[in-house]
Amino acid sequence: MVNITVVDSIMGAGKTSWAIQYMNEASPLEKFIYITPFLTEVERVKSSVSSRNFLPPNNANVEKTKMRSLKDLIVQGADIVSTHSLFQTADDELIELITDSGYTLILDEVMTVIEPVSVKASDIKKLEASGDIIIDGNKVIWTGDPHDDSRYRDVRELAQAGNLFYHRGKFLIWAFPPSVFAAFSKVLILTYMFDGQIQRYYYDMFRFEYKYKSVVSANGVYSLIDYDRTRENRRELFGLIDIYEGKKNDIGSRKNALSATFLRRGDLDTLKQLKNHIYGYFINDIKAKKHEVFWSTLKELEGPLTPKGYKGRYIPVNARATNEYQDVSTLAYIFNRYPNPHERAFFEDNGVTVNVEALAVSDLLQWIWRSRIRNNEPINLYLPSSRMRELLKAWADYEI
Incomplete structure (x- = not known):
């Protein structure tokens, strides 16, 4: 073994x-x-x-x-x-x-070891009805043309590699081969x-x-x-983070506020308010220059939320293992991290409990560590999600 x-x-x-x-x-x-x-x-x-x-x-x-x-x-x-x-x-x-x-x-x-596959449930049924796939347990086996080059090519290649699973009769999950x-x-x-x-x-x-x-x-x-x-020197590191406390946090007061679902369903007024908050924090509260900041949210909202004068300072919410921003002192994290519901269901239906809180704070810490805090220097952080602020404080107190 x-x-x-x-x-x-x-x-x-x-x-x-x-x-x-x-x-x-x-x-x-x-x-x-x-x-x-x-x-x-x-x-x-x-x-x-x-x-x-x-x-x-x-x-x-x-x-x-x-x-x-x-x-x-x-x-x-x-x-x-x-x-x-x-x-x-x-x-x-x-x-x-x-x-x-x-x-x-x-x-x-x-590394990325599982990932939802973007295929509609109706397409999965169609492939099954046409004899291109069979479902053995929850494993997808390709039985159609072994060289199929249609729009289902990705499904074919993943199934042929033995790494594709059908879950809850609704969606496909790719898993890195454990072998x-x-x-x-x-x-x-x-x-x-x-x-x-x-x-x-x-x-x-x-x-x-x-x-x-x-x-x-x-x-x-x-x-x-x-x-x-x-x-671990958690309290010392937490002491280097000046977390914003003020009215700009009101938008994230509910537990699920600023989650992926919340952000994707946000109307124009909500997105405008978030954009103004990021700008106001950078330019008024901190008076930070462009090269002194980075910020994150869902990738598809980078354009709508980019504050004036700070274009090009967006990084992914799951950024890790890069030193490119190690001189940055001011950060804004416009996100409330929850696991992908399909990934969570995949694990929990197989008897594995997902620690939602540890997952969220782990990603947040990796993201924060892209800044100059890695050099033991203080940073400013706008973290409007009340849930994410509570999780960060719980981590500092060794509660997570």
């Missing part, structure tokens, strides 16, 4: 630094596949691990694909560094190559608040066992200890 260790430490504790040290000191017989969200981190691993030569997949092969390159590198027994996006396209051939190859997987930040994780000798996941991460619920659903560790450092040397969240 695969040995999975979750290195769960607060942002800035040195998780990536520990991993680099670990790879530098590892036996030459241990081979690594290091998966990271961003290309910049690919370069960091290549330059920082001096004891071995990490290679990224490229398109210089017969198939002209990075996946082909990844497979060839595994056959060669190379140390490999790549991105989440490539790894998420894993197929049966890749799984077969990894199995018994002795590789250790280091996953820098959790990929099972194929490794060892898996190390570098993250924070794994209890609130979708990948944790995925592991529970597929009955993976995992243990928690944390990173500590002394005199520039990093080591793992038993996980203990009370060692």
